[in-house]
Amino acid sequence: MPVTIRDIARAAGVSRGTVDRVLNNRGGVRPELERKIRRMILELDYRPNRAGKVLAALKKPIKIGCFLPGAGNPFFDAVIRGFRQAEQELSDFGVSLEITLVKGFDPETHIRALNGLAEKNIAALCAATVDVPEVQKAVNSIITSGIPVAAVNSDLSGTGRLFYVGCDYAESGRTAAGILNMARNGPLNLLVATGSLSMRGHVQRIEALTGELENCGAEFSVRRVIETGDDTGVAYRRTAEALKNIPDITGVYITSGGTEGACRAVCEAGLAGKIPVVCFDDIPATRRFLREGTITATICQEPFQQGYRSVMMLFDYLMNGRAPKGDLNFTDTVIKIRQNL
Amino acid sequence: MPVTIRDIARAAGVSRGTVDRVLNNRGGVRPELERKIRRMILELDYRPNRAGKVLAALKKPIKIGCFLPGAGNPFFDAVIRGFRQAEQELSDFGVSLEITLVKGFDPETHIRALNGLAEKNIAALCAATVDVPEVQKAVNSIITSGIPVAAVNSDLSGTGRLFYVGCDYAESGRTAAGILNMARNGPLNLLVATGSLSMRGHVQRIEALTGELENCGAEFSVRRVIETGDDTGVAYRRTAEALKNIPDITGVYITSGGTEGACRAVCEAGLAGKIPVVCFDDIPATRRFLREGTITATICQEPFQQGYRSVMMLFDYLMNGRAPKGDLNFTDTVIKIRQNL
DNA sequence: TTGAAAGCGCTACCAT
C-alpha cells in the first residue's frame, strides 16, 4: 500500500495541511518541525499520487501556450497533431492549449507572437522559433516573468529554456551519409540542396554528412551546394541548372525543404532511380517521390513525438515540479524507405 | 468546464448514484429513466474524468499478469523494460504487474505458466507465447474464466484475445528487401538463415523478402535456406558450411536469432563489409557487428513499445471498458544502421 | 504557526 500524505502526517504527529506546506515549500512551518516532516517523507519513501494531485488541481485549469512558425507547412502539421494528442490525454487534468501559428521565419513577427501568447495567462510556453539574439532576448524576458519555456524542433541557445525536444541534426546528417554510402554505385559526386546556409541545423547536416562519408572511407566529393530557401520553385530551378551544368552528379542530398522541386528536376534530368537521393522528413511530396523510386530514403525526426513530448514534459514539470533528467531530448533518427513508409 | 456526473444527475433530476449505475451498466434502473439519463449523457457530451475514476478505484488495486518466453533473451529484456515503465507510470493508479518468465518455447511449459498466472487473481493477462492449438485452447479457457488476454510480439490466432501488439512481419520482410536491394552490387545470391521453418513469423519474413525483391525487379536468387533453431552455434556451423560450398553468395538474410554465429561465419569467410547482411532486432551482438561493418542494417520492431503499449492498452480497457480501435496494433518497422543506432 | 474541513469526480455501500 503506497504511502500517503496522511501517513506522513500521522508519523510526524501533525496535520495533512502542514505536510502539504512542507511538500510544496510554501513556508510558514517551524524549522525543526519541517526537518522532522522531511525526515519522515524520506524514511517512508513518500511519492505523491498523481491522480490525487490532478483532481485537486482541477479547480484552476492550466493553459499551455504553443508557438509554431509552420502555418501551412505539412511538417509542422505533425507537430500540431502531437500537441493535440497531448492536450486530449491531459484534458481530464484540466489542461488546455493555446496554439499560435505564424508564417515564415521573421524574428520580429515571432517576437510579437510570443509576447502575445505570454500575455494570455499561460502557465508555460512551448516554442519552435529561430535561434537569433532578438528572439533569445524576448524568450529570456518571458522566462523571467515566471513562464517556463521549452524549445521544440529548434533549440534556443543562450536562453534559460527548460529543455529542448527535437532532432539530433548531427546524427541525422551522419545517417544520411550511411544511406548514400550504402546506395551508391562507385564514387559519390554530390549535389547538396540546403534551405539556408545561415540555419544552424542545415549546416550541421551538411558537415555531419561529409564528416561521416570521410569516416566511412567513401570516395566522394561535394560538387555543388545550392540554397533553396525551402522554396519549391527555387529548388527546382537551381537543381535543374546544377544537374545540367554538372553532368557527372551521382548523388543528391536535400537537407530540408524544397524537396518536391529538387525531385522534379531529378526526374526531368532522367536520373530518377538511377542515382541515390536522400532527403529529410515525411511530407506528402516526399512520400510520393519515395513510392515512385526517385527518393532513395528520407530521414525523419518524429515530429509528432516532438509536439507530444514537449507538452507532456511541460505538464510534468508544472505538476510535479521536477525538470526532466537531461535538457536535451532528442527524438529518434528514423530511416524511411519505400517499404516501411 | 467539462461535464461531470453531477451535471448529468442534475439535468436528469436524479442522484449521482443512479447515473453511475447507468454509466457502468450495473442495472437496477427503471428503463424509461435509464433512457432519459442516456439521452442527457449524449446531449451534454459527458466524458468520465480519468483522475476521478482512478482515485475511486484505488481501493481495490489492479494486478496485471505478464508472460514471456524470453528468460535470458536480450530481446525480451526490452519488452520487460516496457512492462516496467508502464507499471511505474500506472503505479499511482493502483496497478502492479505479476511477471512470469520461462525459458524456451515448449507448449506444455507455457500452458502451465499461463494457468499459474491466471490463478493469481489477475485482472488481465498479457502474453507472448507460441501460436499452437494446445496453447490457444488454454488461452481461450482463461478468457472464458473472465480474464481478458492481450497477445504481445506473437499473435494468437483462433483465440478471443483482445488485441495483438507487435511486429508486422510482412512489412519487416519487405523492408529488409528494400535494404538488400539498395546495398547490393550486382545480382543478389542469397543465403537465408532462419530460426525455424515452422514459425509463422519467420516464414512470413522470407516470403515477404522474395515477394518484394521480385516487386523491385531485382535480379536475385535464394541459394540456400538454413535453419538455426535460433542457436548461435548451429547458426555458425551451418552458415560457415554454406558459405564454403556456395562461393558466389552475395547477400545474407538472417530472419531471427543466431545472428552472432552467422556473422562470425561471414567474417571468417572474409566477406565482412563486402556483401550486404541484413538481420532483425537490436541486441548487443547485433550492435557489435553493425558497428564493425559486418551487418549492413538491422530491422527492429520496438520491443520496448510492445511491452509498454500492451500494458497501457490493457489498463485502458479495464478502466474505461473500451477496447482499442483495431485489434492489430503494429509497432513501427525501424531500420537501424551504424549511424543511427 | 498549525489544524480542521471542504471539495475535485467517481464509485461503493447502505438505507430507504
Add this chain to the structure above:
DNA sequence: ATGGTAGCGCTTTCAA
C-alpha cells in the same frame, strides 16, 4: 429502484 453519503489523495481556505 433510487438517494444519500463516505472516501480515494491532494490542495486550499478559513479559523484558531
